[in-house]
Amino acid sequence: MSKIVVIDPGHGGKDPGACANGLKEKDIVLKISKYAKSYLENGYEGVKVYLTRSTDVFLELSERAKFANAKKANLFVSNHINAGGGTGFESYVYTTINGGTTEKMRSAIHNEVMNVFEGFRDRGKKKENLAVVRETDMPATLLEHLFIDTKKDADFLKSDANLKAIAKAEAKGIAKALGLKTKSKPSKPSTDKDKSFxxxxxxxxxxxxxxxxxxxxxxxxxxxxxxxxx
Ligand SMILES: [Zn+2]
Known part of the structure; x- marks a missing residue:
């Protein structure tokens, strides 16, 4: 049976999230989430990915959790960009999580994504009473990808290639968390080497x-x- 992943691009519509350096959080997290869905579904066997939103629309936090619960997802990942003058990457699970599956899955994702942020601070694997990780029935994590109001961080997020790299790492982390197998590559056309006699x-x-x-x-x-x- 396929594993179901719900990826949640934070904010949207009337709620732009954090805005600075010419960037809006809602736009960046939508891109990362769409790329991650595509990397997962094209690169791995037996996985179905749903996005809580795939356009610039507003959703309440509780609607996002309800959506994931209705899909009976195996994993919920919420994508955000931080603000407040810091720098680096951090991830969250719900306050009461103490080891177990959720912690293992979060670590797999955190570690993969952190690989992309070479030269940035790893702010750590944190716990917080956040609505989307509290109200979801399945293992859930929320990722804060750099700080939109810190120039070095914002410059990194301005590159589409970097957003793809983040998404690819997120997909790899999710695949590790759920034990997904990579899709076997289509067989290569025979080369001259194969035709030797x-x-x-x-x-x-x-x-x-x-x-x-x-x-x-x-x-x-x-x-x-x-x-x-x-
Ligand atoms: Zn946010």
Missing amino acids: YKVQTGAFASKENAEKSAKELERKGYKTYIVKE
Whole structure:
């Protein structure tokens, strides 16, 4: 049976989330979430990904959790961008989580995503009474990808290639958390190397006459021959 993942791009519509350095949180997290869905569904077997929103619309926090509960998701991941003048990456699970599946899954995702943020601070694996991780029935985590109001962080988030790298790492972390297998790659077209063949040499002769004699002998036996002068 397929694993079900709900990815939640935070904010949306009338709620832009944090805004600074010409960026809006709601736009960045929507991109990361869409890329992550695509990486997961194209790269891994047996997974179905639902986004709580795939356009710029407003959703209450409780609606996001209800959506995931109705889908009977195996994992819920909420994507956000931090603000407040800090720097780096951090993740959250609900206050009462103490080890167990949720912690394992969060760690798998946190560690993969942190790989992308080379040169940024790992602010740690945290716990907080956040609505979306509290009201979801399944293991749930909320990720705060850098600080929109810190220039170094914002500059990183301005690159679409970086957002894709974040999403790819998130997909890899989710796959690890759920034990998903990568899709087998389509078989490669055969290369010249595969088409190589083998030659059999039957003799080397000092005189052309002897070589021709040997060739005739082989031809009588049904072999194709040719003489090469070296
Ligand atoms: Zn947010």
